[in-house]
Structures are given as C-alpha cells and as structure tokens.
Amino acid sequence: SVLLYQKPNRDICQSGTSLKIQCVADSQVVSMFWYQQFQEQSLMLMATANEGSEATYESGFTKDKFPISRPNLTFSTLTVNNARPGDSSIYFCSSLGGADAEQFFGPGTRLTVL
C-alpha cells in the first residue's frame, strides 16, 4: 500500500490569493493524481502528474489556474491561483500502489475561499 500525507489539512484564504497544497508519499510512485470534491459531491479528477513532465489536465481544469509540480517520485504540489469562493472544496492527492495497482488517497485538504 501507499500512505499519502497532505499539508495543510485545511486552509482559509481570501479571494485573489494563491495557496499551495503539498502531497507526500511514503514510497516512490510513478503517477500522482489530484482530485477535487465539492461538499456532498463526487470526486473529480483534476490532473495526473508524473515525475519530470508536465501534468495532464482534465477538462475544466487548467495549468494556469491549478499548476502542479512533481519534482520527484514522492512529492507533488498543487497550487490554486487567484482563488475564488467557487474553489472552496476538498482537494485530494492520490496514487496507485500495491500489487494490484490499487488507488490510495491522502486525507484531503479542505479549502475555504472567502
């Protein structure tokens, strides 16, 4: 299995500011994924990040708004630029691991934009 840690657990920021969410894995993983979850909604895949390459974004998510770094095989950072109240949600990082390539999730970062 893979253990994923996220920092911060929660954040409150003002509209127009930027914030970073960090994700650390306890072992090396090829791909890290970032998901967005609005309250009482499903998880939406935002992007896939592989080490040393540009993240691949899903429809509705852009590099300018949500830049992602993946400097090594255990770390990734999601930035939320020009945060708006509509960005208020929980952000999860995720990766595959184990013999069956199961998907593991971090505990999430709850973001509130005022």
Next chain:
Amino acid sequence: AQSVTQPDARVTVSEGASLQLRCKYSYSGTPYLFWYVQYPRQGLQLLLKYYSGDPVVQGVNGFEAEFIKSNSSFHLRKASVHWSDSAVYFCAVRNTGYQNFYFGKGTSLTVIP
C-alpha cells in the same frame, strides 16, 4: 465514455439490518470496479475491488459486492450493518489500461442504532 451511477443519494437503515447500495456503470471495455468508503473528514478507503474471476468479491468489515456484467451493475452488500458503517460510499470504475478513476456521486449511509 465511462460513467458511474449511484441512484441513491442517501440511505438510512437500522442497525443489524441488511444493506444494499446500488451502482451501475457505463463502460465499453472490461472495467475494474471498486467501492470506497469515506468517513467524515477523512480520505477514501478501499472496501473492495473487482478485476476478474469470481463475480462476488469480499471486502473489509463484512462487505461484499457482485459484478453482474449483463446488468452493468456492481452493488455493495452487507448482511448486518453496524452504526459505525455510517459514511459515504463511492463506486468507481477504472479502465484496465488507463489510470483514471471515475467515481459515482456517492451514497450517504446512516445507520440508526
């Protein structure tokens, strides 16, 4: 395109009762199917998965699910629920050769003591 439908947004059952949470998927190939549970203010935890073979798969805490290809369903079951099973349950499908998961909207389960 892949999609997952969980038709019941909320389910309430009494402790000790049996449970079925419904999941139907749309997928053109051979899917990998999953059930995850999310407890309040926590991340998702894998309950069980189906890749191939026996269509009835056993998971943690007495949960099981049955893959019925003809019905494109992967319903989650438990014979006797406990109050601690109260959580949100997500069904998910993944392409066998692709890494992206597609989640249903989740079913919020409340178990009344």
